[in-house]
Amino acid sequence: MIDTGSGPVHICLVSDTNLPNLNPALANISESRFFPPKRVLLLCGTGHLEQARYLKDTLVDHRLVVDIHTIDDGLDPIEISSLIGQISAVFETLSPEEKQLAVLNASGGGKALSLAAVSVFIRNNLPAFLVDTSNDRIVWLNGEERLTLDIPDNASLEDVLSGNxxxxxxxxxxxxxxxxxxxxxxxxxxxxxxxxxxxxxxxxxxxxxxxxxxxxxxxxxxxxxxxxxxxxxxxxxxxxxxxxxxxxxxxxxxxxxxxxxxxxxxxxxxxxxxxxxxxxxxxxxxxxxxxxxxxxxxxxxxxxxxxxxxxxxxxxxxxxxxxxxxxxxxxxxxxxxxxxxxxxxxxxxxxxxxxxxxxxxxxxxxxxxxxxxxxxxxxxxxxxxxxxxxxxxxxxxxxxxxxxxxxx
Structure with missing residues (x-):
């Protein structure tokens, strides 16, 4: 049975590659209060909806609560106010307790979507991170979290393949x-x-x-x-x-x-x-x-x-x-x-x-x-x-x- 109690929430940006979202969502890192998450929100443009569904099915198999939110990213990169508004609306769906433990995985998505999502988290004084795929580690972009964290390779071959x-x-x-x-x-x-x-x-x-x-x-x-x-x-x-x-x-x-x-x-x-x-x-x-x-x-x-x-x-x-x-x-x-x-x-x-x-x-x-x-x-x-x-x-x-x- 999936645990629906409040806890850490990962908000992830979906793109062609799923591993940078998959491994952190499956990580149990004692040095950080944001891992493992209990809930994952997947933000994606219409072009990556299918990829988001693959990732959702994989994470649900690991007893995570997963929701997909489609973002209209068909905008000029300079005009990101609409993206910020859409992401803010998703953020407001979280409970007050969840907002305190929300973290952004900004590794995926296009430049405009990533910039807009990071802006929302900075405004709310919440942390965001990138996955440094060449070094297999989490790098924090803002917030009180400063310690670079190694990501444990908890994903199985079945996870990686089904996620794609x-x-x-x-x-x-x-x-x-x-x-x-x-x-x-x-x-x-x-x-x-x-x-x-x-x-x-x-x-x-x-x-x-x-x-x-x-x-x-x-x-x-x-x-x-x-x-x-x-x-x-x-x-x-x-x-x-x-x-x-x-x-x-x-x-x-x-x-x-x-x-x-x-x-x-x-x-x-x-x-x-x-x-x-x-x-x-x-x-x-x-x-x-x-x-x-x-x-x-x-x-x-x-x-x-x-x-x-x-x-x-x-x-x-x-x-x-x-x-x-x-x-x-x-x-x-x-x-x-x-x-x-x-x-x-x-x-x-x-x-x-x-x-x-x-x-x-x-x-x-x-x-x-x-x-x-x-x-x-x-x-x-x-x-x-x-x-x-x-x-x-x-x-x-x-x-x-x-x-x-x-x-x-």
Missing amino acids: GFKIIPPHPVRHDLNEKQILLGEKMAENVKKFSEVIGAFNGYMSRAKETEGYYQAGPVSHKLYKNHNFMKLVDCFCETGLLEWKKHHLVFRGQDAARFLRGGWFELYGYAVINQIKHDWAEQGYPVQIGDVASGVNIESPTGSRNEIDIAFLCNNRLYLIECKTGYFSPSSHPSGPSSTMLYKLDWLKDLGAPASKTAIFSYRALPDHDRERAQQMHIEVVAGWPDIAKLRVFLENWIEVPQTN
Whole structure:
């Protein structure tokens, strides 16, 4: 049940980006009496009404009382007296108790709307703040509040996506309870990427032919050529150490379809997840300037128009959404630019508009990508980490890719 008692009230200005309104509304900051709010008023122009509705639905799910007030912002920026009047009328809907605990989040809206809202709060001797998205903190514009506050990353991936009109649909995202053997597999595969990337295609091809036979999940015998290939056999040894695979004479036997699916590429997705999770843990222990928030894999997303896509890894950090595709497949240098790799690239290009500010996207490929795919990724502002030595230095890439505040 939603608590309708009086308490802190956030008045927020809605624009294309919802995270600067979402994170403060979900924050519990002991250093300030304005967090967490009990009620949120969303002020928006007619062009952002739909965005306000998305944000309202998300906040209501967190048991907040939320109202939307449409402001006619189709005015010349110099003529803001009407805007001030409209915002003042909204302010007067608050009870006397609520007025004493009202605060303006002036991060969104156009310049005229923001200026008018700040003017109303200054006239009423009430505080207003901006979200410094590059440093993930609250900066006060006026009032007695002077302490710059870090914003805790309480928003989940579901919150961020729903706040922008997208839904996470089944099968639901996985927040892994990481298995030590599976993590060790990823580390060994990354260390040996130069050698193993040459034979992993043969291994994947072998697994794709596996089926249930006489109580075992297996393919035909491993060819003599592969059996004599040192790198192939060493790769198989790494997979056998997980307990999901074993030799039965010259056959490789898998512990069912799920095991084969994991060894055919799921391990690489889990490795990327594990590296991000380890950075998250290390940064939390070190008190690093930013902290990684929610992390999940296998995130199935539906757009407001009904289009659906799955992203392998998604995580939040410092008011930004990060999206990653993980591949162990082969992309031929001679393939047509509209071939299999284009699907992956255009999916990331579509998904990068989900976040606020714009998401950062990357491809992690265990094997090298053709030059034309790298060029297209660069044009789409999609980072590429592919083959040797990139995969062996995955953590270094992530530590440089994740944006951290600029220290003064």
